[in-house]
Amino acid sequence: MRDIPRQTTLRQWDQRYEQMQKAGVAQPSYGGLLSRHIEDGDTRLLKLRYDNSAAALRLWNFLLTEEDRLREARDRGKKIVGTMKDLGTVPVMAYSLDNVVAFYPDGAWWTPCVMELNAGLLSIADSLGIDESFCPVRAMLGAFVTGSRFPIPELLICSVGATCDDFSAIAQRLDGLGYPILWWEIPHRRTPEPGEESVKLPGGFSAPRCQVEFVKAELQRVRKALEEFAGQHLSEEKLSAGIKKANQVRRLLADLRRLVFGARLCPMPALEMLVAEMLAIHFCSDRDEAIAVLKELLDEVRERIKEGTGLLRDDAARIFWVNPVADLQVMNLLEDCGGRICGTEYMFTHALDEIPENLPAMEALAQMALADPMVGSLADRASRICTEIRRFDAEAVVISRIPGASHCALEGQVIGEIVQAELDVPVLEIEVPSLTDSIAQALRTRLEALVEAVRERRKK
Amino acid sequence: MKRIIYSCPYVPAEWIAAHGLQPSRIIPDPAASSAVRRPADCRKTGAGASPIGPVEGLCPYVRAFLNEAINDKRACGVVVTTVCDQMRRGFDVLTRQCNIASFLMNVPRTWQTFAAQKLYLDELGRLSLFLVRLGGNSPTPDALAEVMLQYDAARRSIRASRAYLSARQYAEAIAALGQEGPAQGRKSEMGRGVPLAIIGGPLTRGDFDIFDIVEQSGGKIVLDATETGERGMCGPFDRRRLHEDPLTELANAYFGGIQDASRRPNSELYRWLGHELAARAVRGIIFRRYVWCDTWHAELQRLKEWTDLSVLDIDVAGDTDTERRRWQNRIRAFLETLT
Structure with a gap:
């Protein structure tokens, strides 16, 4: 059952859902009315606008039922591992074991937004001395203390080294509260010294061979811990199969991004694309279903492009977006202001690049971990952003600061300078807290000004 | 040079x-x-x-x-x-x-x-x-060992002088070693007061006034566990290992010997603090942190939960002149509660 693409409210979605039911459109086991999630406290959903495709509904229901899925997995005897910070590497290993489910407790950073602070997670973090000067990921502490957001993992694995201090400090606080963490080191990716063997990483960055070897050894420690945890040998064959599956997800996302960001008329809104990209990091706790969800989304996009349909104005300003937003509503806001997303760098491009399948598994995973844009220099990160801006023909850049995040204080200036010098496109830096209601007008004004600047430049 | x-x-x-x-x-x-x-x-x-x-x-x-x-x-x-x-x-x-x-x-x-x-x-x-x-010469093991011995002696000398120096002089002696290298002869002047520890990241130049403020308020910093203080000084070298493999001994002393909040896990920092706080009969802790320093900020509440000692939180935004008066008042009040 397909309809003219448009964005709908939650209430409109419910009406449409009734129609879909009557028309006999099959729903997955986790399907149902989107509004039922309001009863769980996800009140922000009332203020968002959604793509009206069945594929988008499935995506949202998949996202919003993850906690249920984790609890069901535990009930079925699966072991749950909390992977933290590395955004994409350790879950590939964990899902290679057939009795382990991995997820990122870091994802709780969206809870204050989705539940509009009703869960009280930030208040708990406050009481533990982690106040609003930290990144909203501090909500994770509250989620652990209350145990109400996700089942507490039996094993926690966190990358540390070239990572944000705020996350590292919060994770250490968690460790100090009695949730022991297996720490593994990811060093700052550096330029190879003259004469030093260099490795070209997925995505295009380079690193010295010795750093790849170091990370490989660190991941071997993680592998051993996972094996002990699962009571299973994590063989090369299993890892290779896990990498192939992860690559399936990555290829689907690559196609989706290429089609959506490159289309003349926007075939899928920014919000759904953000959620879709997030599936890459831990598959929303069900790898096979994540693949099915993405396939349906991709099919919908292909159909829309074939039919020449889409959303938003065809002259929407093509915006490249840097960093994920703490308030999902800002993705809607950009579109309200006359923009559309044409390229993203949500801090985990390494989880979108295909993992080499022609290398020994641990070598491939180590290369992938080192390809993380956040572990290298700002110049590296900016250069990849420039490449992607060119690829998707973006006309302006929004750098979205995460309040309290240690990397945000200086990165905007450096990335902005490099992008402007190289591409001469306007760059806007904004800060997006978990709830933007009180600053919505100011944000709107700034985003509108950016869109206006893009339109003016087109006239020249 | x-x-x-x-x-x-x-x-x-x-x-x-x-x-x-x-x-x-x-x-x-x-x-x-x-x-x-x-x-x-x-x-x-x-x-x-x-x-x-x-x-x-x-x-x-x-x-x-x-x-x-x-x-x-x-x-x-x-x-x-x-x-x-x-x-x-x-x-x-x-x-x-x-x-x-x-x-x-x-x-x-x-x-x-x-x-x-x-x-x-x-x-x-x-x-x-x-x-x-940059024009340096790759040192021979003997040359490195010789320099290490000089620094080791200077650190020993500074540590030994702790009892005879004011807290500020002691902190400045450590800072001077880092800035200028080993030197001889430090003035002696011992202060008295309620024994306090100062814990946190590095101090800036104007921050050394905090030692005077504490002494003027009736206290004395007996443990400078800031990054620029004793906590940031590596321990004594093992003489035998120093001569056998000086670079490895250097790495062990620095990487293995300096405890910091940034380490994961940072349990050794608390072990070190536990030992030093007890050994120096510390009665209160000044926890000095920079606004936006997540690494130390996150330790504040944990430290309060970990220790029975009173902890005074001093946050620093970088405007020393404005902040000095606030520190003074807070430190005075803190020391009043301890006396």
Whole structure:
């Protein structure tokens, strides 16, 4: 059952859902009315606008039922591992074991937004001395203390080294509260010294061979811990199969991004694309279903492009977006202001690049971990952003600061300078807290000004 | 002698000195560095070339260090480490804003594995290449051992003088060792008062007044567990190992001996504190942290839960003059509760 693409409210979605039911459109086991999630406290959903495709509904229901899925997995005897910070590497290993489910407790950073602070997670973090000067990921502490957001993992694995201090400090606080963490080191990716063997990483960055070897050894420690945890040998064959599956997800996302960001008329809104990209990091706790969800989304996009349909104005300003937003509503806001997303760098491009399948598994995973844009220099990160801006023909850049995040204080200036010098496109830096209601007008004004600047430049 | 500036305690001064260069662990002055307009050797022109102004979310120490490094015309090289994420990012700003030769040293946050220790040692090797490029000479083991002995003796001397120095003099003696290298003869002046510890990241130049403020208020800092204080000094070298393999001993003493909140896990910091607080009969703790320093800020509540001692939180935004009066009042009130 397909309809003219448009964005709908939650209430409109419910009406449409009734129609879909009557028309006999099959729903997955986790399907149902989107509004039922309001009863769980996800009140922000009332203020968002959604793509009206069945594929988008499935995506949202998949996202919003993850906690249920984790609890069901535990009930079925699966072991749950909390992977933290590395955004994409350790879950590939964990899902290679057939009795382990991995997820990122870091994802709780969206809870204050989705539940509009009703869960009280930030208040708990406050009481533990982690106040609003930290990144909203501090909500994770509250989620652990209350145990109400996700089942507490039996094993926690966190990358540390070239990572944000705020996350590292919060994770250490968690460790100090009695949730022991297996720490593994990811060093700052550096330029190879003259004469030093260099490795070209997925995505295009380079690193010295010795750093790849170091990370490989660190991941071997993680592998051993996972094996002990699962009571299973994590063989090369299993890892290779896990990498192939992860690559399936990555290829689907690559196609989706290429089609959506490159289309003349926007075939899928920014919000759904953000959620879709997030599936890459831990598959929303069900790898096979994540693949099915993405396939349906991709099919919908292909159909829309074939039919020449889409959303938003065809002259929407093509915006490249840097960093994920703490308030999902800002993705809607950009579109309200006359923009559309044409390229993203949500801090985990390494989880979108295909993992080499022609290398020994641990070598491939180590290369992938080192390809993380956040572990290298700002110049590296900016250069990849420039490449992607060119690829998707973006006309302006929004750098979205995460309040309290240690990397945000200086990165905007450096990335902005490099992008402007190289591409001469306007760059806007904004800060997006978990709830933007009180600053919505100011944000709107700034985003509108950016869109206006893009339109003016087109006239020249 | 060519001067190499740095601030992180995990950069061994001995290693730089053994290359025939002058190590200088700078103690930045936020007020002075902000007043400087534009470095003469900046390759850029326009607004981007001026010192870094206040930026929302930027730790005032990082800002002060970067400005000091950008404006230091006597330095021929700067070493920054990855111990602090904002410093790591600051390195990118530094390399874009001025022409000073710069080196980013990977200091692992994990410490319990052989691989982490080896990474640190390898980084010292890479630092050596950098120093040689700047005109230094790769030291022989004997030359390194000799420099290590000099520094070791200086540190022993400073530690031994603790009982005879005011807290400020003691802190300044440690800072002077980092800035100027080993020297002889320190003035003696012992203060009395309620024994306190000061815990936190590095101090800036104006912050040394805090020792006077404490003494004027009836206390005495008997444990300087700031990064620029005793906590940031490596322990004594093992003489036998020093002669057998000086570089490994140097790495062990620094990487294995300096405890910091940034380590993962940072349990050894608490073990060290537990020992030192008890040994010095500390009765209260001044917890000094920079606004936006997540690493130390996150430890405040944990420290309060961990210790039976009273803890006074002093947050610093970098405006020492304005903050001094606030510190004074808070420290006086704190000491009143302890007496």
